[in-house]
Amino acid sequence: MNKNSSLEQAFNPQLFEYQAEQVVQALMSYLQSAQSEAIITNDYQSPEDSLAYWQKHFDHTPFDLKHFLQTVLDRSMHLHHPKYVGHQVGVVAPLSALMSLVSSLLNNGMAVYEVGQVSSTLERIVIKELAPYFGYGEQADGVLTSGGTLGNLTALLTARACKAKESVWENGHTHKLAIIVSEEAHYCVDRAVRTMGWGEEGAIKVPTDDRFRMRTELLESLLQEAQRKGIQVIAIVGSACTTSTGTFDDLKAIGAFCQAHDLWFHVDGAHGAAAVFSPDYQKLVDGIEMADSVVMDFHKMLLTPALTTGVFYKDGKHAYRTFHQKAHYLWNNQEETEWFNYGKRTFECTKLMMSLKVYAIMKAYGISLWEEYVTQMFDLGKEFAQLIRRTPNFELAIEPDCNIVCFRYAPKEVEDLELLNNQIHQRLYEKGDFYFVKTKLRGNTYLRTTLMNPSTRLSHLQELLEQIEEEGIKLTQTIERYSSIS
Numbered sequence: 001m002n003k004n005s006s007l008e009q010a011f012n013p014q015l016f017e018y019q020a021e022q023v024v025q026a027l028m029s030y031l032q033s034a035q036s037e038a039i040i041t042n043d044y045q046s047p048e049d050s051l052a053y054w055q056k057h058f059d060h061t062p063f064d065l066k067h068f069l070q071t072v073l074d075r076s077m078h079l080h081h082p083k084y085v086g087h088q089v090g091v092v093a094p095l096s097a098l099m100s101l102v103s104s105l106l107n108n109g110m111a112v113y114e115v116g117q118v119s120s121t122l123e124r125i126v127i128k129e130l131a132p133y134f135g136y137g138e139q140a141d142g143v144l145t146s147g148g149t150l151g152n153l154t155a156l157l158t159a160r161a162c163k164a165k166e167s168v169w170e171n172g173h174t175h176k177l178a179i180i181v182s183e184e185a186h187y188c189v190d191r192a193v194r195t196m197g198w199g200e201e202g203a204i205k206v207p208t209d210d211r212f213r214m215r216t217e218l219l220e221s222l223l224q225e226a227q228r229k230g231i232q233v234i235a236i237v238g239s240a241c242t243t244s245t246g247t248f249d250d251l252k253a254i255g256a257f258c259q260a261h262d263l264w265f266h267v268d269g270a271h272g273a274a275a276v277f278s279p280d281y282q283k284l285v286d287g288i289e290m291a292d293s294v295v296m297d298f299h300k301m302l303l304t305p306a307l308t309t310g311v312f313y314k315d316g317k318h319a320y321r322t323f324h325q326k327a328h329y330l331w332n333n334q335e336e337t338e339w340f341n342y343g344k345r346t347f348e349c350t351k352l353m354m355s356l357k358v359y360a361i362m363k364a365y366g367i368s369l370w371e372e373y374v375t376q377m378f379d380l381g382k383e384f385a386q387l388i389r390r391t392p393n394f395e396l397a398i399e400p401d402c403n404i405v406c407f408r409y410a411p412k413e414v415e416d417l418e419l420l421n422n423q424i425h426q427r428l429y430e431k432g433d434f435y436f437v438k439t440k441l442r443g444n445t446y447l448r449t450t451l452m453n454p455s456t457r458l459s460h461l462q463e464l465l466e467q468i469e470e471e472g473i474k475l476t477q478t479i480e481r482y483s484s485i486s
């Protein structure tokens with residue numbers, strides 16, 4: 001290789017060290033300034049402005065790593081800022097992020113043991129160590145996969161392999177299949193069902209009660225109705241918790257119903273299964289031990305970079321039935337339960353070495369890190385709810401189960417709360433000081449916060465309410481002026 005060639009440079013270890021120092025330096029100063037609130041949460045740019053900026057950068061700006069990094073940092077969402085209270089994406093513990101770097105550079109493929117000895121072995125240990133937190137026994141096992149969406153699809157494919165009366169994997173569908181799930185479940189469950197080719201009828205939606213919990217007393221009649229139509233229900237999916245409101249379904253009731261009717265019980269615990277680590281909140285997931293499978297995102301409530309999702313099975317051998325297909329160049333026999341060839345049980349072929357990210361956290365800080373974090377964030381959700389109830393002109397959507405809190409600004413004199421709350425959200429989003437989101441509940445717009453950041457305090461949330469009110473008052477005046485003119 002020519003010493004000055006790009007190829008030589010691209011693999012030069014000294015250059016890598018120099019670049020890595022710049023990256024770490026930039027990220028360190030990002031962490032400091034986000035945590036100390038020296039920067040804002042999000043510098044809003046419209047999609048058009050953002051595209052114009054980066055196109056110009058691509059076309060005209062010579063590459064300078066330091067400048068590039070700074071620009072990326074300035075223009076990104078700062079999840080480490082205590083005023084980040086938006087989507088339920090994990091606020092990453094830096095050690096875990098460093099493991100992403102290791103995974104990226106080593107790039108061990110993971111489909112087969114040969115190209116991922118360490119990460120495959122650590123995956124085994126991580127899954128086996130965590131399974132007992134779900135109340136699972138020795139038989140339990142599972143895999144890490146790329147996101148809750150894929151995790152739920154994987155678990156439902158396992159359910160189909162175990163419960164459908166025919167082998168769909170071999171012969172395709174000849175009978176209609178369905179699962180039963182709450183109308184408030186994450187949309188990926190519906191998407192998984194449609195991906196499997198079951199159409200709209202394939203997800204039988206259970207209405208929810210006034211706290212958005214699945215009305216389990218309706219399960220019997222929904223099951224009978226499906227049977228009358230000739231649809232085989234194979235599974236029920238419980239939400240732990242729902243995405244919009246953070247509501248935990250009654251897993252005990254669902255579990256008992258599944259046992260009585262020989263159905264697969266799957267828990268979508270992408271966000272809330274982490275409650276198992278908190279003695280104060282594990283009652284939210286009572287009954288999870290009855291689940292045949294559980295999905296839990298480490299990149300939500302467990303301080304790990306995306307995407308890192310666990311699919312846990314009460315009886316680990318079921319996972320080998322998910323994908324029966326033969327891949328002779330990778331392994332000899334799909335039917336053999338080799339824990340070390342993960343590609344047999346995951347949708348992915350090549351896969352990130354995600355176990356490193358989880359293992360490092362578990363070893364460096366212990367499970368107590370998650371216990372402390374989950375408890376603190378769920379507590380803060382309750383405190384925020386109390387604050388909202390005490391503050392005039394604000395309305396809590398429901399009493400929160402966890403760290404997802406929905407509310408709206410609702411002064412009595414304002415008629416169009418929809419318009420008002422949508423506009424408040426837009427204004428504050430563009431301002432970029434706080435980042436929070438909104439959601440529709442039974443047709444009404446609510447502001448939605450997910451408290452993910454361990455440095456968020458009640459005083460920040462007090463300030464959020466003040467900013468909302470301030471914006472609300474300004475907008476109400478404009479709206480009044482506007483309506484008196486028209």
Ligand SMILES: *Cc1c(COP(=O)(O)O)cnc(C)c1O
Nearest residue numbers: 147148149186241243268270271
């Ligand atoms: C976030 C979420 C998902 C989707 O998980 P991804 O990791 O984003 O694919 C599924 N279900 C629930 C309940 C969630 O909160």
